[in-house]
Amino acid sequence: MKGSVTVYLTLSLGVLLSLVMTLVGGAYRNTIRCEGEMALDTAMYSALAEYHREMWERYDLLLVDMSYGCGNPTPVNLQEHIREYVNRNLPDTSLLSAEAGQISMDSYAAVADEAGEVLKKEIILAEKELMGVEELEQLVGWTGDLFQSKDSVITDMSAEWEQNQNTIASTPNPKKKTGEHKDENTGELVEDFEEIPIENPGANMFQKKTWGMAAGLVPNDVEFSKAIMNPDACPSLRVDKVQGTGVASAYLRNENLVTNIAEEALYQKYLFDHMGRYGAVLQGSQMQYELEYILFGLPTDEENLNAVVNRLLIMREAANVIYLRSDPQKMAEINGIATGLSAVMAAPELQQVIATSILFAWAFLESMLDVKGLLAGDKVPLQKTAASFQSSLSNAIAGNTLGSYKGDGSGLDYAGYLQILLMLESPTLKLARTMDIMEMDMRLTSGNEAFRLDGCVNDFSATVEIESAGGYRLKLTREYGYY
Numbered sequence: 001m002k003g004s005v006t007v008y009l010t011l012s013l014g015v016l017l018s019l020v021m022t023l024v025g026g027a028y029r030n031t032i033r034c035e036g037e038m039a040l041d042t043a044m045y046s047a048l049a050e051y052h053r054e055m056w057e058r059y060d061l062l063l064v065d066m067s068y069g070c071g072n073p074t075p076v077n078l079q080e081h082i083r084e085y086v087n088r089n090l091p092d093t094s095l096l097s098a099e100a101g102q103i104s105m106d107s108y109a110a111v112a113d114e115a116g117e118v119l120k121k122e123i124i125l126a127e128k129e130l131m132g133v134e135e136l137e138q139l140v141g142w143t144g145d146l147f148q149s150k151d152s153v154i155t156d157m158s159a160e161w162e163q164n165q166n167t168i169a170s171t172p173n174p175k176k177k178t179g180e181h182k183d184e185n186t187g188e189l190v191e192d193f194e195e196i197p198i199e200n201p202g203a204n205m206f207q208k209k210t211w212g213m214a215a216g217l218v219p220n221d222v223e224f225s226k227a228i229m230n231p232d233a234c235p236s237l238r239v240d241k242v243q244g245t246g247v248a249s250a251y252l253r254n255e256n257l258v259t260n261i262a263e264e265a266l267y268q269k270y271l272f273d274h275m276g277r278y279g280a281v282l283q284g285s286q287m288q289y290e291l292e293y294i295l296f297g298l299p300t301d302e303e304n305l306n307a308v309v310n311r312l313l314i315m316r317e318a319a320n321v322i323y324l325r326s327d328p329q330k331m332a333e334i335n336g337i338a339t340g341l342s343a344v345m346a347a348p349e350l351q352q353v354i355a356t357s358i359l360f361a362w363a364f365l366e367s368m369l370d371v372k373g374l375l376a377g378d379k380v381p382l383q384k385t386a387a388s389f390q391s392s393l394s395n396a397i398a399g400n401t402l403g404s405y406k407g408d409g410s411g412l413d414y415a416g417y418l419q420i421l422l423m424l425e426s427p428t429l430k431l432a433r434t435m436d437i438m439e440m441d442m443r444l445t446s447g448n449e450a451f452r453l454d455g456c457v458n459d460f461s462a463t464v465e466i467e468s469a470g471g472y473r474l475k476l477t478r479e480y481g482y483y
Contacts, residue, residue: 229440312374320363330362
């Protein structure tokens with residue numbers, strides 16, 4: 001009996017020992033898995049904590065620079081940082097020690113992906129966090145009104161003006177009878193005629209259409225910026241941009257943003273909060289007129305400001321033409337002078353053509369005064385009234401532009417008109433030039449002389465193989481981002 005009990009216990013002990021070892025092994029593997037998951041989560045958070053400080057301080061954007069200041073952005077750098085943080089957080093005891101083995105970056109969203117839409121999304125989300133709901137609703141409402149009224153405010157009338165000028169230039173000079181004489185050969189009376197040159201009453205004003213900034217529109221005490229863009233720091237010109245691994249499209253779809261109008265409104269508010277412009281230059285900027293660069297993308301501040309001035313002249317001229325045509329008194333003045341001039345030129349059939357030329361000349365003179373006021377810090381209403389219209393018809397015909405704008409404080413200032421122009425620009429071009437400005441400015445900061453914005457990411461996933469001292473291996477995958 002005693003022997004049989006011993007054999008039974010021996011057999012039972014083997015079973016129990018197997019169970020204990022299985023439980024211990026399971027506990028060991030679960031402990032390694034738990035430690036590995038915590039280490040990888042901590043490593044991913046630590047990688048996100050290494051955000052680019054200057055981008056955060058200047059632009060309120062959280063981005064990881066994959067070059068880490070070395071000028072060569074590559075996911076391998078990010079991968080090795082994650083490996084280092086995983087190893088730092090894995091246990092180092094003799095029983096539970098483990099380390100990171102093979103690691104791979106499965107995906108990452110570079111900010112230049114999707115033509116910069118990844119960056120734009122972060123900008124919009126950041127701006128939403130900073131803006132209250134009521135302020136957002138007001139901004140969306142203002143932007144929606146702009147989209148609905150833009151055709152009545154900014155009307156392209158260049159074709160009408162060009163046709164009018166071509167008609168005047170191509171019309172043969174009328175002939176006026178001055179007398180008669182007898183033909184020496186036939187003895188018949190022959191009438192004598194004198195050609196009367198057709199004078200364009202708007203010619204003096206139209207000569208100034210190409211003056212731009214040189215027309216004396218900018219106040220004399222303003223010193224123009226001579227800044228030039230740095231082409232090496234422009235992602236829009238770079239052919240070897242860092243590209244993400246395809247996560248960007250899904251990343252963009254994950255967030256349900258508001259309407260397109262709201263997105264553009266938020267994006268544009270961000271630009272005005274973080275970019276310099278004429279009259280509001282920011283220190284530490286490569287280009288002083290940054291918003292003007294985003295609008296036109298020309299290589300110098302002077303060229304960009306000149307382009308804005310010319311665009312404003314066209315915009316204001318169109319609005320002033322609309323007003324003049326709605327004012328019976330001013331149209332009566334125009335038609336009266338046109339009738340007199342066409343009679344003097346013995347070409348009454350040109351009365352309407354001459355009236356149109358005078359109309360555009362007067363509107364352009366008024367637009368020059370408007371832009372003078374905007375560049376001097378005044379406000380100009382989008383649509384004029386008899387009270388706010390300031391130029392005279394006599395000065396328009398004479399080409400006298402020496403006057404100055406005297407506003408009453410109503411309307412939009414230069415920044416307001418710049419908002420309109422930017423809202424009407426291509427979103428793709430604005431994004432590309434925004435990235436140019438950011439990279440150029442970052443390269444002016446210490447330690448970022450070789451900074452590349454396209455080498456920054458804000459969302460990434462990694463797979464890490466954890467190897468324990470006991471020979472246990474497991475693979476863990478995590479995806480992390482700032483939003």
